[in-house]
Amino acid sequence: MGKIANKQMICEVLMEHAVQDKSIVALCSDSRGSGSFTSFADQYPEQFVETGIAEQNLVSIAAGLAKCGKKAYAVSPACFLSTRSYEQCKVDAAYSNTNVKLIGISGGVSYGALGMSHHSAQDIAAMSAIPNMRVYIPSDYLQTKALTEALLEDEKPAYIRVGRNAVDAVYEENNVPFEMDKATFVTEGEDAAVIACGEMVGPAKDAAELLAKEGIHVSVIDMYCVKPLDEAAVIKAASGAKGVVTVEEHAPFGGLGSMVAQVVSRECPKKVLNMSLPDAPVITGTSKEVFDYYGLNAQGIAAKVKEAIA
CATH class of the missing domain: 3.40.50.920 (Rossmann fold)
Known part of the structure; x- marks a missing residue:
């Protein structure tokens, strides 16, 4: 398998499980294209929510769906998800301990040419400071796959930051050492x-x-x-x-x-x-x-x- 962006692997894992698990819901803030979730929206329209450019609503709606028993995956650029909707991440997701997985796409300097407004260089500090919020930054698509599958098995909030582009694999197919919350x-x-x-x-x-x-x-x-x-x-x-x-x-x-x-x-x-x-x-x-x-x-x-x- 060639290089795959981590964000695309998240979508592929969720699509694979969404066939049987109808509790899986993906939400995007006008970010299905940049988040590689267009295929999910097309194949599972009843399990997809488009909020438009409204990151605060994105997180609050995801939290509401989670309280109704859904496994909510809120997909939005990391630069906005970790700043514009910070209060919602803190209160609606973490403080309320809802099963919301916040997928910060195009993290770090992935949006390079767009400048500081689109960089997320503060999100590790910001999200880690929230009680009840876990923070994950996988290194390649193979580890991202293992992490996404593991997160499907729990009901706790988490922030997952991934880059925009495909990167070289750190690990090898069929040889991905992975243990949840262990380096x-x-x-x-x-x-x-x-x-x-x-x-x-x-x-x-x-x-x-x-x-x-x-x-x-x-x-x-x-x-x-x-x-x-x-x-x-x-x-x-x-x-x-x-x-x-x-x-x-x-x-x-x-x-x-x-x-x-x-x-x-x-x-x-x-x-x-x-x-x-x-x-x-x-x-x-x-x-x-x-x-x-x-x-x-x-x-x-x-x-x-x-x-x-x-």
């Missing part, structure tokens, strides 16, 4: 630990390969479960390492780096360096151009690891 060790090494989430896991894996050629052996941890954070995995990775590097497509405050630093400082103190987007409007460009500009690529991560263990 995955992509590689293991004793020199340093690189803890990444989402689209940053691929470059972290590539960085480990570059470093291995220089005799530096690195553990790469796929922390798709940003909240609840797998603290045991953080401690395991950091305890035997000379330094820790976190990598995220997010602002430098309140995200994965902050969470990991809290755990490491409490349990096994050592240097933690955070790689993230800057605390400033991000340059205009494609995701790759933005990542390369800020060093969020294999070469940049490898250099940061050397700094962490120096």
Whole structure:
């Protein structure tokens, strides 16, 4: 199978289950096209709700449907879902503990050329701060499939952020290590630990390969479960390492780096360096151009690891 965008995989999994499970309902805020949910709307019109450009209504309607026994999947650009409808996410979904899965599409800098208004560089911090809200950022379509299937089995609210474009697979078909709310060790090494989430896991894996050629052996941890954070995995990775590097497509405050630093400082103190987007409007460009500009690529991560263990 070729590259598939994570958002498309979510739709495919839901369509597969919606044949038998009529409680599955997808909702979009004029985002069925960008969210890859057009096929769901066409095939299951009675299980689809279009709210138009009204993200607050999107979340509230999803919460209402969930209270009526539906499995509600609210699909909307992450930049709007995590800001315009923040109160509804907090009150209607999380505080009311409803079975709403908030699918933040085109997360991070996926909308690159559209600028800061369309970037979601604050959503990890914002959504993680809400009690009862889980936060997931899968790294590739294979992990996204496993996560989506797992989320169908519970009735708790969650925020799932996925990118806009297809990315290279981190894992292999028929070999996707996945345990709900448990991080995955992509590689293991004793020199340093690189803890990444989402689209940053691929470059972290590539960085480990570059470093291995220089005799530096690195553990790469796929922390798709940003909240609840797998603290045991953080401690395991950091305890035997000379330094820790976190990598995220997010602002430098309140995200994965902050969470990991809290755990490491409490349990096994050592240097933690955070790689993230800057605390400033991000340059205009494609995701790759933005990542390369800020060093969020294999070469940049490898250099940061050397700094962490120096």
